[in-house]
Amino acid sequence: MTILPDSVVVIGAGLAGLRTVERLRQNGFEGSITLVGREPDLPYDRPPLSKQVLQESWAPEHTLLTSLKALEELGVDVRLGVSAVSLDKRRIGLDDGTELHPDAVVIATGVVPRELPGQPAGVSTLRTLTHARDLRDALTTAKSLLVVGAGFIGAEVTTAARSAGLEVTVLEAESRPCARILGEKGGELVARLFREAGVDLRTGSSVKQFVDARTVELADGEKLTADHILVAVGAVPDTGWLEGAAPLMPGGDGIITGSTGRIEPLPCVWALGDIAAWWDQPRRRNARAEHWTSAGDQASAVVADLLGLETPTPPVPYVWSDQFGLKLQVIGRPDLADQVETLKGEGTSGGAVKGTVLGYRRGDALVAVAAFGAPAALLSYREQVAVGTASITTVAVPDDDE
Numbered sequence: 001m002t003i004l005p006d007s008v009v010v011i012g013a014g015l016a017g018l019r020t021v022e023r024l025r026q027n028g029f030e031g032s033i034t035l036v037g038r039e040p041d042l043p044y045d046r047p048p049l050s051k052q053v054l055q056e057s058w059a060p061e062h063t064l065l066t067s068l069k070a071l072e073e074l075g076v077d078v079r080l081g082v083s084a085v086s087l088d089k090r091r092i093g094l095d096d097g098t099e100l101h102p103d104a105v106v107i108a109t110g111v112v113p114r115e116l117p118g119q120p121a122g123v124s125t126l127r128t129l130t131h132a133r134d135l136r137d138a139l140t141t142a143k144s145l146l147v148v149g150a151g152f153i154g155a156e157v158t159t160a161a162r163s164a165g166l167e168v169t170v171l172e173a174e175s176r177p178c179a180r181i182l183g184e185k186g187g188e189l190v191a192r193l194f195r196e197a198g199v200d201l202r203t204g205s206s207v208k209q210f211v212d213a214r215t216v217e218l219a220d221g222e223k224l225t226a227d228h229i230l231v232a233v234g235a236v237p238d239t240g241w242l243e244g245a246a247p248l249m250p251g252g253d254g255i256i257t258g259s260t261g262r263i264e265p266l267p268c269v270w271a272l273g274d275i276a277a278w279w280d281q282p283r284r285r286n287a288r289a290e291h292w293t294s295a296g297d298q299a300s301a302v303v304a305d306l307l308g309l310e311t312p313t314p315p316v317p318y319v320w321s322d323q324f325g326l327k328l329q330v331i332g333r334p335d336l337a338d339q340v341e342t343l344k345g346e347g348t349s350g351g352a353v354k355g356t357v358l359g360y361r362r363g364d365a366l367v368a369v370a371a372f373g374a375p376a377a378l379l380s381y382r383e384q385v386a387v388g389t390a391s392i393t394t395v396a397v398p399d400d401d402e
């Protein structure tokens with residue numbers, strides 16, 4: 001029989017933390033809930049930070065996901081501007097000197113931007129509302145921008161900067177932009193979007209060192225200067241405070257959990273969202289998903305597990321990015337594929353990128369689809385990706401975590 005908790009502390013007042021709190025109440029939990037968040041702001045949405053906020057179509061406050069009144073109505077004790085600094089089973093130490101000792105702990109502390117060695121003050125990264133405000137202000141006076149890293153966030157900031165008329169140079173260490181998610185074929189389509197938008201995209205190019213906050217020296221000795229520099233080379237979980245307290249991926253790259261976010265060796269402690277490396281049966285390993293929809297899906301699973309309810313079937317992963325006037329969408333797990341084919345459109349044969357749909361197959365099984373400005377087409381493949389992924393998923397779970 002499951003013994004239900006009377007008190008829950010959620011650490012991290014971002015999307016995953018907020019959705020956990022909401023789902024607890026939606027599922028009838030009547031005990032006490034405390035929500036602890038490092039930032040002074042109420043939970044807000046991050047995707048618009050690199051899109052609407054930078055393009056100045058949204059005021060930053062528009063990103064708020066809730067209000068203090070709504071959280072009060074849910075009976076949540078909200079503690080903002082406070083960080084968790086230690087965990088000992090279910091005893092949580094906070095940086096204001098207080099301790100919490102609830103029946104259940106949920107960790108949803110997200111990630112922080114990866115920085116480059118010697119990165120000077122004045123060089124931007126983009127993760128928080130404060131970062132977005134600072135970057136938006138910098139772009140209003142700059143005439144040129146250097147973006148280091150051509151992933152989704154680098155591409156979105158480039159989009160905003162180009163539409164504001166800035167000259168943009170983008171450095172990417174890989175041979176294609178967004179290749180980590182889309183692979184070579186998908187990355188080639190994104191490269192065309194960059195170039196068609198008048199961006200100086202330099203692939204296979206990396207920073208050797210910063211000369212100052214406006215100049216970098218490349219690996220080949222060339223120096224590049226711009227009015228402003230953004231480093232967008234991914235994000236890392238900030239797990240230092242959890243060392244020895246929770247099982248971590250190699251290098252601290254996420255908290256290892258089961259397939260409902262439960263941290264197996266710890267009784268009544270869960271982790272979700274960007275910081276959590278959930279067991280992913282199709283990949284047969286633990287993996288983090290830095291996807292907006294995963295945060296909500298995982299909150300549903302954590303709360304069901306925590307309250308002893310039936311846990312939902314994990315949905316097919318989904319991520320999107322708005323780049324150069326089109327919506328790029330991916331369902332499934334492209335990293336599982338051994339071949340990529342064109343399902344629709346002309347982009348891979350030199351025609352318009354918009355309308356192109358790529359299928360990622362492992363053997364005969366369709367395991368992912370990427371659509372470039374083709375949202376209806378993407379939807380039509382969702383079921384096939386679910387079936388294809390199920391067909392490669394075995395029931396047996398290895399007894400180690402890798």
Ligand SMILES: Cc1cc2nc3c(=O)[nH]c(=O)nc-3n(C[C@H](O)[C@H](O)[C@H](O)COP(=O)(O)OP(=O)(O)OC[C@H]3O[C@@H](n4cnc5c(N)ncnc54)[C@H](O)[C@@H]3O)c2cc1C
Pocket residue numbers: 011012013014015016017036037038039045046047048049050082083084085108109110111126127128153238241272273274275289290291292293295318319320321322
């Ligand atoms: C600029 C940007 C654009 C994005 N665009 C997209 C997109 O288009 N599509 C998509 O699918 N995904 C997108 N994402 C990713 C998506 O926003 C994340 O997957 C989602 O925010 C993850 O939610 P989270 O709650 O796990 O982490 P977060 O939203 O980062 O929340 C974690 C919170 O925990 C707090 N915290 C950290 N440490 C502590 C501590 N020790 N104690 C207390 N609090 C702590 C942090 O301050 C933060 O507020 C984007 C992300 C960014 C940054």
